[in-house]
Amino acid sequence: MPSSGTGTALERLSGVREVVDGVFALRLGMVNVHLVVTDDGVVLVDTGLPGQAAAIERAARKLGTPHAILLTHHHPDHAGSAAALRERTGARLFAHAAEAPFLTGHFQADEPEGRLRKFLFRRLAKVEPTKIDQLVGDGAEPLPGFTVLHTPGHTRGHLSFLLDRAGGVMFAGDAATAEKGAVERFAELDFEHAVFGHGPAVSGRAAEQLRPR
Numbered sequence: 500m501p502s503s504g505t506g507t508a509l510e511r512l513s514g515v516r517e518v519v520d521g522v523f524a525l526r527l528g529m530v531n532v533h534l535v536v537t538d539d540g541v542v543l544v545d546t547g548l549p550g551q552a553a554a555i556e557r558a559a560r561k562l563g564t565p566h567a568i569l570l571t572h573h574h575p576d577h578a579g580s581a582a583a584l585r586e587r588t589g590a591r592l593f594a595h596a597a598e599a600p601f602l603t604g605h606f607q608a609d610e611p612e613g614r615l616r617k618f619l620f621r622r623l624a625k626v627e628p629t630k631i632d633q634l635v636g637d638g639a640e641p642l643p644g645f646t647v648l649h650t651p652g653h654t655r656g657h658l659s660f661l662l663d664r665a666g667g668v669m670f671a672g673d674a675a676t677a678e679k680g681a682v683e684r685f686a687e688l689d690f691e692h693a694v695f696g697h698g699p700a701v702s703g704r705a706a707e708q709l710r711p712r
């Protein structure tokens with residue numbers, strides 16, 4: 500992977516950055532979504548805010564149309580464009596059962612702590628309900644190479660996904676944001692790389708760096 504400031508032609512064209520072999524990060528303002536190129540097609544992890552489907556599709560174009568969407572949790576910065584992307588691409592959507600009522604529109608999203616976050620959250624919370632194609636739980640392997648980890652704390656049904664590639668790539672969503680339970684869960688595992696819903700990826704001995712000190 501070239502680490503020059505200008506990036507590859509693909510990166511310049513689409514705004515995606517290759518974190519590690521076939522794993523691409525697309526930064527959409529405050530939130531990251533990830534695209535994984537596999538033998539079966541492109542897998543999308545999380546879907547950004549409402550209204551970001553077109554931007555994600557544009558970025559994915561050079562890689563291929565996503566055929567699967569893995570959702571870490573229901574918050575509007577992760578599931579915001581899930582309904583639109585599922586419809587536009589025909590991708591199958593995977594999520595945890597505890598997130599389902601929020602995603603399918605039966606419940607309003609549970610609100611975070613703190614007045615500012617509450618305020619922002621309400622403004623963002625107009626997420627279009629979506630169907631879920633498959634509920635997945637801890638230990639599931641819904642797609643070749645991906646293992647599902649139930650990492651509750653940030654939300655009850657928060658999932659992380661461990662991809663068996665390049666020494667292991669952890670898609671941690673928001674699980675690593677100081678949630679003790681999830682961090683302990685990560686400590687049981689070994690993986691070289693970790694990517695998050697917000698902020699930069701960790702490359703090289705990521706599991707060690709996420710371990711509680």
Ligand SMILES: [Zn+2]
Nearest residue numbers: 572574653673
């Ligand atoms: Zn969240």
Ligand SMILES: [Zn+2]
Nearest residue numbers: 574576673696
């Ligand atoms: Zn988030």
